[in-house]
Amino acid sequence: MNKGRRLTIEVVFFIFLVGVLYFVLPDRDASFWPKGRVDVDSGNRLVMGTFARIIAVAIDSGTANNCVEAAFEELKRIDELMSDYKSDSELSEVNREGFEKEVKVSEALFDVLKRSAAYSRETGGAFDITVGPLVDLGRWAEEKGQALGEEEILRARERVGFEKLELDEMKRTVRFSVEGMRLDLGGIAKGYAIDKAIEAMQGLGAIGGMVDVGGDIRCFGAPPEGKRLWLVGLQDPHEGGDVVGAGKLLLVLRLANGAIATSGDYRRFSVIDGKRYSHIIDTQTGHASEGLSSVTIIAKEATLVDALATAVSVLGAQKGLELIERQKGVEGVLITSGPKYEVLKSSGVGKYIE
Numbered sequence: 001m002n003k004g005r006r007l008t009i010e011v012v013f014f015i016f017l018v019g020v021l022y023f024v025l026p027d028r029d030a031s032f033w034p035k036g037r038v039d040v041d042s043g044n045r046l047v048m049g050t051f052a053r054i055i056a057v058a059i060d061s062g063t064a065n066n067c068v069e070a071a072f073e074e075l076k077r078i079d080e081l082m083s084d085y086k087s088d089s090e091l092s093e094v095n096r097e098g099f100e101k102e103v104k105v106s107e108a109l110f111d112v113l114k115r116s117a118a119y120s121r122e123t124g125g126a127f128d129i130t131v132g133p134l135v136d137l138g139r140w141a142e143e144k145g146q147a148l149g150e151e152e153i154l155r156a157r158e159r160v161g162f163e164k165l166e167l168d169e170m171k172r173t174v175r176f177s178v179e180g181m182r183l184d185l186g187g188i189a190k191g192y193a194i195d196k197a198i199e200a201m202q203g204l205g206a207i208g209g210m211v212d213v214g215g216d217i218r219c220f221g222a223p224p225e226g227k228r229l230w231l232v233g234l235q236d237p238h239e240g241g242d243v244v245g246a247g248k249l250l251l252v253l254r255l256a257n258g259a260i261a262t263s264g265d266y267r268r269f270s271v272i273d274g275k276r277y278s279h280i281i282d283t284q285t286g287h288a289s290e291g292l293s294s295v296t297i298i299a300k301e302a303t304l305v306d307a308l309a310t311a312v313s314v315l316g317a318q319k320g321l322e323l324i325e326r327q328k329g330v331e332g333v334l335i336t337s338g339p340k341y342e343v344l345k346s347s348g349v350g351k352y353i354e
């Protein structure tokens with residue numbers, strides 16, 4: 001195992017420990033949420049290659065328990081469909097067979113593919129799940145510990161581009177128009193899984209809840225008894241601690257009914273020849289995105305914030321902020337790279353700051 005690989009494994013472990021932290025505020029005022037409600041907190045469980053924590057609030061503990069377990073089942077179900085690490089996932093089947101024939105997929109996978117294509121159009125291609133061949137090339141470079149040449153990038157880019165992905169809504173099928181394409185849902189599957197987990201809890205009678213998958217979080221409804229609000233703390237990426245809860249908090253955000261996701265090179269990166277490379281790739285150039293060390297997006301749904309956080313990392317500060325301002329109900333906090341970093345906020349983010 002060479003140096004580059006070893007460093008990545010450490011960093012992937014590190015992401016469990018930094019990022020967005022969830023906590024709640026004590027209820028000083030008489031809250032309007034039902035009194036006597038109960039909450040079940042799962043604590044951290046390993047799922048989707050990271051830690052997930054779920055809290056369900058309900059009128060009785062049986063309901064709250066059921067909600068937590070059903071929400072975890074949803075996370076596992078989505079992971080089994082969309083993981084590219086699992087060779088028997090539906091996504092892996094599409095990646096193996098998508099050029100030879102049309103592949104019929106589940107409603108959930110089709111939904112994610114359709115939304116991904118829409119996000120690609122809305123972000124001018126910054127978000128692009130056909131990034132797979134470039135991700136593979138990056139992993140290969142990391143294993144060899146050597147930076148990529150333009151020639152290799154150019155060849156991989158021939159198999160990348162959302163316009164090369166054919167989706168047939170009527171037949172619910174997927175097809176690749178170029179051989180060797182590979183889809184990677186690493187930038188959106190967590191968010192989608194969170195939304196599905198929240199839906200499952202709501203369907204089973206939760207009056208409030210929180211789902212946190214690796215620091216991407218969505219909350220709704222009543223916070224636990226005795227608490228006033230669902231709050232999340234945004235960690236300063238330049239002051240990351242090495243234990244949960246350590247490190248400096250940059251901001252505390254109120255998240256009554258909403259979702260938050262953070263992307264950035266402080267969470268996942270490779271080190272080759274002493275240079276740090278983000279795992280987020282600009283498909284137009286084939287290179288790792290640069291310029292922003294962290295992008296946090298707030299909006300109603302987790303799928304949207306997950307995809308936009310990845311897209312804004314590619315777009316950079318100026319175009320990224322323009323995209324956020326264009327989208328209704330979307331806010332963001334961007335932190336630039338480098339020792340003299342800047343914290344940039346979208347115009348409406350103030351209403352979330354505690």
Ligand code: AMP
Pocket residue numbers: 126127128129131135184185186187188262263264268279280281282283306309310314
């Ligand atoms: P996130 O942490 O949500 O920003 O997702 C990062 C992951 O998304 C990477 O590890 C890749 O699997 C995938 N990815 C990389 N570049 C892109 C891109 N331009 N668009 C969509 N997904 C990407």
Ligand code: MG
Pocket residue numbers: 186187188261263305306307308309310
């Ligand atoms: Mg993302």
